[in-house]
Amino acid sequence: MITSMNDLRDLYQEVILDHNRQPRNFGPLATASHRAEGSNPLCGDKVTVLLDLDAGRIRDIAFQGAGCAISTASASLMTEALKGQTVEDARRLFHVFHDLLTTGDIRDREGSPELGKLAVFTGVREYPMRVKCATLAWHTLIAALDQKQDQPVSTE
């Protein structure tokens, strides 16, 4: 019993539990210039990533939606990590994070931004079914970034 709960703490680290309880940058973003919706039809998780981009930099970022603790915390920590970063760095960080979850390689790529707090998701790799939960917000971020700059934000 105690073993399995300790085991679970590798997945559900305190930082993850905290961001699940109190997600940061959660809600609408009036100044959003880009947005994308992501969903995981198998488990019903939904996330919307909103970006305020200015001259190749993420001036502001927010997310909305509902999902499990892993996907909620991942979205929350992602917004914290990316606020103020350049779009280029955000894309690099996506790859670093993706590698962390799929190959477990946590060495930061040369010239890439550091994982920082995002390293708390290292334990997710041991739960293959949950990797998609942790990457949902990130894939949605890339979809939002790939939106054409002049494309109006959908408000449906």
Added chain:
Amino acid sequence: MAMTLAASAEDTEDTREAAPGPTYDLDRVRADFPILAQKVHGRPLVYLDNAASTQKPRAVMDAIAACYGEYYANVERGVHTLSQRSTAAREGAREAVRRFLNAPSAEEVVFVRGTTEAINLVAASWGRRHVGPGDEVLITELEHHSNIVPWQLLCEERGALLRVAPIDDRGEVILEELDRLLSPRTRLVAVAHVSNALGTVNPVREIAARAHEAGAVVLVDGAQAAPHLRVDVQALGCDFYAFSGHKVYGPSGIGALWGRRELLEAMPPWQGGGGMIRTVSFAGTTYAPPPHRFEAGTPAIEAAVGFGAALNYLTALGLPAVGAWEAELLALATERMAAVPGLRLIGTAKEKAAVLSFTLERIHPHDVGTVLDREGIAVRAGHHCAQPVMERFGVPATTRASFGLYNTREEVEALVAALHRARKLFG
């Protein structure tokens, strides 16, 4: 059916204090299922995902091994001894299905891959012939996707309309609404005997009677009922009954469709190939009578044999005994789970089979599923292929614990204890 179930529940009530537990030897039964005696993440496996699929007793494995090891050959067309033995074994399984359903004749039992294929068969064969523009097919809000999508496909193709009888907050079909939706345009009523997401036991006999009054044909999706309660298709008064082998402790990839003889005889084939013909010529082909008309190609021989063995195993234990024990586990779990703060049961029908669907406040079902898995407890988390049900109750997903004949009180307690711990972890 509902009456039978209520009666067994009462029996259980009477005997609980004197002799708690099932009327069969639970330890011996568990020993019949070798897979249960293992550890998952260092904890004894607690298998509570029986509504998704059940584990297999040694009798089923032995029957399949004997088929392969002693008499396997292709069926129906061989004059040699092994072919005849294989054919006899498979036809023996068909007879086991007939007995299990109390069907009038084994010729009314069609082997299929499972419940999904059975429903698709009826939609493709009976449906295409009898459902036309402006006609209606009536289902209920609690159906599994496999009893929704085949009818959507049929209605789209034929210009017919799919009607849906709503359920109430307990997860029971509102019969007055069903009555209101029945009309002379209703060609078919397709309804689950037991809901996979809610556990509701539908009053199928009553629904069939009302549907017949309106002149409709009745198909019952029995996937979730067959493992838990005694099915008597003649007493139910339905026209088609479908169920799957893998949910009654048998192999996957096999199931049965029972259909009323006069309906089956009037239905065209739905797949062409070997085994389903009488004569083939380029001028025209004539078809075999049911059930072979609907069984094109070499069938799943060993799976049919295993299916028959599973039904015999279940019948030997006795479905009333199995149903009574599961009702006891369900009652215990329902009572214990009411004490878990923030737990909401989804599906609180008066008549329920061994399914407990629930949500935990502020904990997503997938997190619950992961926490339970680390405790060795296997449950299902998700929409259970019943998205309209999830929408009806305003939840994206639920966690579902479903019981089988081999589950124990201790396993119920382990589940509840783990839920308390999950709350602590996420609290």
